[in-house]
Amino acid sequence: MMRPGILLRLLIVLVLQTAALGWMVLDRAELLRSGTEVTLAVVPVDPRDLFRGDFVQLDYDITTLRPGMIGGDTEFSENDHVWVALDTSLSGPAQPIGIFRHRPPTLPERAVIQGRVRSVYEGSSPVDDPDACPSPCRTLRVDYGIEQYFVPEGEGRNIENLRDDSRVNVVVAIGGKGEAAIKKLLIDGVERYEEPLF
Amino acid sequence: MLDVLYRRRLERDLDAWQERGLVTPEAAEEMLASIGQEARPRTAIILGFLGAILIAFSAIAFVAANWADMARPFRLGLLVAGMAACYGIAALMSLARHPWFADAAIFAGSALFGASIMLVAQSYHISGDYPDALLMWGVGAFIAALLGPSRASLLLALVVLSLWSWYEVVDYGWMVHWPYVVAVVLIGVVAGAWHWSSGIHLSVLALVGWIVVSVLNSAYENDWSAASSVCVGCGAALVFFALGRFLSAHVHWTKASAFGPVFGIYGLIGFLAMLILLQFAIFDSGIPDLEIDRPPLMVAGVLIALAGLLLAITRAGLRSILLDGAVPLAMGIAAIGLSLAAARNEAFAESLGMQILLGVLVMVAGVWTVAFGNRVGSRAAATFGLIAFAAEVLYLYFVTFGTLLDTAVFFLTGGILMIALAAILVRLQRRLTPADGGARAAGGARA
Numbered sequence: 001m002m003r004p005g006i007l008l009r010l011l012i013v014l015v016l017q018t019a020a021l022g023w024m025v026l027d028r029a030e031l032l033r034s035g036t037e038v039t040l041a042v043v044p045v046d047p048r049d050l051f052r053g054d055f056v057q058l059d060y061d062i063t064t065l066r067p068g069m070i071g072g073d074t075e076f077s078e079n080d081h082v083w084v085a086l087d088t089s090l091s092g093p094a095q096p097i098g099i100f101r102h103r104p105p106t107l108p109e110r111a112v113i114q115g116r117v118r119s120v121y122e123g124s125s126p127v128d129d130p131d132a133c134p135s136p137c138r139t140l141r142v143d144y145g146i147e148q149y150f151v152p153e154g155e156g157r158n159i160e161n162l163r164d165d166s167r168v169n170v171v172v173a174i175g176g177k178g179e180a181a182i183k184k185l186l187i188d189g190v191e192r193y194e195e196p197l198f
Numbered sequence: 199m200l201d202v203l204y205r206r207r208l209e210r211d212l213d214a215w216q217e218r219g220l221v222t223p224e225a226a227e228e229m230l231a232s233i234g235q236e237a238r239p240r241t242a243i244i245l246g247f248l249g250a251i252l253i254a255f256s257a258i259a260f261v262a263a264n265w266a267d268m269a270r271p272f273r274l275g276l277l278v279a280g281m282a283a284c285y286g287i288a289a290l291m292s293l294a295r296h297p298w299f300a301d302a303a304i305f306a307g308s309a310l311f312g313a314s315i316m317l318v319a320q321s322y323h324i325s326g327d328y329p330d331a332l333l334m335w336g337v338g339a340f341i342a343a344l345l346g347p348s349r350a351s352l353l354l355a356l357v358v359l360s361l362w363s364w365y366e367v368v369d370y371g372w373m374v375h376w377p378y379v380v381a382v383v384l385i386g387v388v389a390g391a392w393h394w395s396s397g398i399h400l401s402v403l404a405l406v407g408w409i410v411v412s413v414l415n416s417a418y419e420n421d422w423s424a425a426s427s428v429c430v431g432c433g434a435a436l437v438f439f440a441l442g443r444f445l446s447a448h449v450h451w452t453k454a455s456a457f458g459p460v461f462g463i464y465g466l467i468g469f470l471a472m473l474i475l476l477q478f479a480i481f482d483s484g485i486p487d488l489e490i491d492r493p494p495l496m497v498a499g500v501l502i503a504l505a506g507l508l509l510a511i512t513r514a515g516l517r518s519i520l521l522d523g524a525v526p527l528a529m530g531i532a533a534i535g536l537s538l539a540a541a542r543n544e545a546f547a548e549s550l551g552m553q554i555l556l557g558v559l560v561m562v563a564g565v566w567t568v569a570f571g572n573r574v575g576s577r578a579a580a581t582f583g584l585i586a587f588a589a590e591v592l593y594l595y596f597v598t599f600g601t602l603l604d605t606a607v608f609f610l611t612g613g614i615l616m617i618a619l620a621a622i623l624v625r626l627q628r629r630l631t632p633a634d635g636g637a638r639a640a641g642g643a644r645a
Contacts, residue, residue: 006288006289006292006293006300007289009345009346010285010286010288010289010304010342010345010346011285012345013285013304013307013338013341013342013345013346014281014282014285014307016338016341017281017307017311017314017338017341017342018278018281020315020334020338021274021278021311021314021315021318024315024318024319024334025274025318025321025322028318028321028322028324032322052261052262052264052316052317052319052320053261053262053263053264053320054262054264055320055323078371079370079371143325145324145325146323146325147325148323148325149323150264150320150321150323151264152263152264152265152266153262153263153264153265181322181323181324182322182323195322195323196270198270198271
């Protein structure tokens with residue numbers, strides 16, 4: 001099996017694979033550097049991934065959306081790509097103001113984040129506030145690709161245990177196409193983790 | 199291990215042949231020496247691969263630990279340096295004529311590439327495009343396998359890309375994940391070009407797995423009945439069988455002919471399994487609904503037609519075509535017909551007549567498979583045909599147990615039919631095979 005050029009061929013493999021990794025890193029670093037900063041409210045829980053270790057599962061306020069209530073389009077099915085317009089003019093976390101099947105134009109004090117519909121369900125109105133969502137109350141669960149926050153082994157619990165009496169907010173960077181990356185984790189308004197570019 | 203068994207067998211046979219004067223002692227010596235040269239330091243190779251696998255797991259655990267004391271760029275740099283070291287060692291091993299160690303080192307490099315991807319995903323908290331990361335890993339491992347060359351890396355690519363396809367189907371709503379077929383065909387072509395029989399089997403098996411997942415998923419999404427899903431599976435199995443016959447007979451201009459027997463045997467096994475499953479599908483899983491089940495039954499019909507077409511262009515002469523294809527195609531069409539009949543008439547669907555017709559289907563297919571296996575010298579086909587036949591007889595015995603007299607009459611009729619069929623088959627075989635081919639067929643039957 002000895003052939004000339006084995007060094008060259010394996011060098012090509014190494015260069016291609018390293019270039020792929022480099023592209024992945026630069027793509028993300030660029031998003032963190034230049035994306036629009038938006039603060040979102042979350043509830044964390046703590047599971048573990050086979051390959052990537054401990055992480056905190058982040059359940060955002062904008063994960064659960066009621067299309068009929070917040071404006072935009074109303075007909076959605078599972079795995080649809082959606083764009084959610086966020087009002088960033090408020091002092092607290094950004095609020096969803098519309099969910100669309102196609103990308104809406106960007107306006108001042110408004111960010112647009114891209115997601116994918118994970119599930120759609122219809123149910124009766126909430127008991128405590130029937131006006132908030134008249135029956136049949138259609139609810140979407142949307143993934144934005146920022147639902148997992150990976151932490152050093154054993155640290156997931158510390159963040160999760162905060163949730164009962166603390167407010168956890170995440171600052172995300174949103175790029176031109178609506179793609180998002182986690183930039184900072186805030187606990188009670190104080191920066192707890194900030195992501196370096198590299 | 200198999201080499202050792204083969205050597206023992208050959209030694210015994212050569213002794214016997216020498217006694218009968220068929221081979222000279224010198225020739226026997228040379229024959230034994232010729233396989234001795236191909237023997238490899240198996241234990242060392244296995245240890246080498248185990249080492250590579252351990253290194254891969256160590257890298258994955260290292261990434262998962264997310265060790266905060268070491269800066270992220272340094273961690274990534276460490277993994278990339280590990281990749282470079284693996285490929286460097288592979289090149290050295292290859293130049294030093296240790297191809298198997300080179301193979302193991304390339305595998306370790308590809309595994310470290312995957313760990314690096316996971317590290318980047320972890321560093322930037324990427325959760326959305328999990329399948330994309332697996333796709334990138336699989337493509338990287340495939341390129342390494344191709345340029346290496348490395349069988350282990352090709353296997354890694356197959357496993358990783360199968361996981362990729364699985365996540366695309368389960369989490370991302372693909373009903374039939376066509377891109378996976380491209381991946382499996384590419385891997386299969388490489389395995390075929392290397393004459394690597396395990397690789398050929400595994401890529402065909404991967405395709406079988408894809409068909410099973412696709413049919414089950416389509417059935418689930420569209421509310422197909424179990425019976426029509428089984429018919430689609432039956433059609434797909436017949437296409438495999440026909441493709442196998444076609445590749446065996448015609449494709450000499452590429453190395454694809456090695457795929458012929460593999461497709462053929464998996465197709466036959468799948469075909470028999472689907473016919474056996476059909477009775478459970480019709481009796482235990484709900485009667486087909488004509489409105490919902492028309493599309494899948496039509497798909498099954500198209501697949502069987504495709505199989506027929508492939509068989510027709512494979513063999514020259516009407517007799518050979520009939521001998522190769524008539525029975526399985528007829529049984530496939532009968533399976534669709536019985537599913538349709540069950541949909542139209544609920545009383546018939548639950549009757550003993552339906553049960554017996556389905557049983558006859560399996561028995562005829564089983565007998566034909568035995569005959570086919572004997573004709574082409576495939577022991578596996580003959581064995582599976584016999585197993586299907588025996589299993590069906592037992593099954594029918596259990597379901598008709600209530601009336602032993604009926605069972606007796608049924609089996610008597612069956613026995614007479616079988617003997618008649620055997621007589622017909624023997625006559626057909628004699629008439630169709632030329633004199634020297636007859637000797638070969640007899641040899642195949644004994645094998």
